[in-house]
Amino acid sequence: MTANGSSQTSLQPASATATLGHAELQPADIFLSIIIPAHNEEHRLIPTLEKVLAFVHSQSWKSEVLVVENGSADRTFEVASEFAKGFPALRVLRESQRGKGLAVRRGMLEAAGRFRFLCDADLSMPIENVLRFLPPALGDPDVAIGSREAADSDVTEPARRRRMGRMFNRLVRWLVLPGIRDTQCGFKCFSAEAARFIFPRQQLVGMSFDVEVLYIARRAGYRIIEVPITWQYDADTRVRFVRDSMRMAGDLLTIRRNARRGIYD
Numbered sequence: 001m002t003a004n005g006s007s008q009t010s011l012q013p014a015s016a017t018a019t020l021g022h023a024e025l026q027p028a029d030i031f032l033s034i035i036i037p038a039h040n041e042e043h044r045l046i047p048t049l050e051k052v053l054a055f056v057h058s059q060s061w062k063s064e065v066l067v068v069e070n071g072s073a074d075r076t077f078e079v080a081s082e083f084a085k086g087f088p089a090l091r092v093l094r095e096s097q098r099g100k101g102l103a104v105r106r107g108m109l110e111a112a113g114r115f116r117f118l119c120d121a122d123l124s125m126p127i128e129n130v131l132r133f134l135p136p137a138l139g140d141p142d143v144a145i146g147s148r149e150a151a152d153s154d155v156t157e158p159a160r161r162r163r164m165g166r167m168f169n170r171l172v173r174w175l176v177l178p179g180i181r182d183t184q185c186g187f188k189c190f191s192a193e194a195a196r197f198i199f200p201r202q203q204l205v206g207m208s209f210d211v212e213v214l215y216i217a218r219r220a221g222y223r224i225i226e227v228p229i230t231w232q233y234d235a236d237t238r239v240r241f242v243r244d245s246m247r248m249a250g251d252l253l254t255i256r257r258n259a260r261r262g263i264y265d
């Protein structure tokens with residue numbers, strides 16, 4: 001299905017969206033696409049989808065949910081596809097190769113929403129917080145990113161994990177993105193226009209894609225807003241610290257090299 005072919009698959013019937021302040025948004029348009037990358041998530045995914053669907057059902061605007069699975073050794077894709085039969089606006093996509101970045105790029109480009117929200121399957125941030133990333137809470141954001149380092153964030157995370165995150169973020173600020181304190185939070189919102197510009201330029205398919213897409217966004221002049229969130233650490237992780245940290249540090253150099261070569265222009 002094309003990005004624009006999903007209007008009849010929305011979760012809610014047409015309803016007033018005028019309160020959102022989008023004169024150009026018709027009642028039939030999808031306001032929010034929620035993109036959930038999923039790798040070996042057969043246990044966490046369904047409870048997450050239940051919460052996400054209950055939340056979007058409670059809103060006045062239309063939405064869609066896209067699960068993008070790749071490389072799982074378990075039955076994530078089958079379980080999600082079976083569950084999706086009951087929800088026309090829930091689509092389950094699959095990429096042949098592994099990588100969170102690859103999955104997010106696919107979801108962002110296949111989505112049809114006015115805003116496109118990356119949402120990790122662990123729901124470390126309660127889904128209700130998504131309203132903080134959208135109008136009317138934010139004016140008309142290009143890119144709004146959840147930040148565990150924002151002053152008003154409420155974060156529960158083991159000290160060791162927090163330190164590692166901060167070390168990586170220091171490196172990111174130094175090498176690629178001065179001023180951004182938390183690039184790795186799995187909850188980020190892009191306007192349709194920003195997503196259409198940014199994601200076709202994304203090269204990295206792994207865990208450091210966040211840094212790259214934010215770099216592309218900033219370089220193109222999109223405003224990046226850090227949003228305070230509630231965060232509850234989930235110990236169940238796909239990240240392998242030593243291996244992934246080394247790879248991610250190398251990726252920062254790749255971003256700088258790509259930028260010099262004009263790949264992001």
Ligand SMILES: Nc1nc2c(ncn2[C@@H]2O[C@H](COP(=O)(O)OP(=O)(O)O)[C@@H](O)[C@H]2O)c(=O)[nH]1
Nearest residue numbers: 037038039068070098099100103120121237238
């Ligand atoms: N599609 C896809 N999703 C992935 C991949 N690796 C991680 N994810 C997803 O990315 C999100 C964050 O992963 P998680 O292991 O919780 O990372 P952490 O929160 O940083 O420890 C979850 O939704 C994972 O299923 C991948 O290779 N492909």
Ligand SMILES: [Mg+2]
Nearest residue numbers: 122234236237
């Ligand atoms: Mg997690």
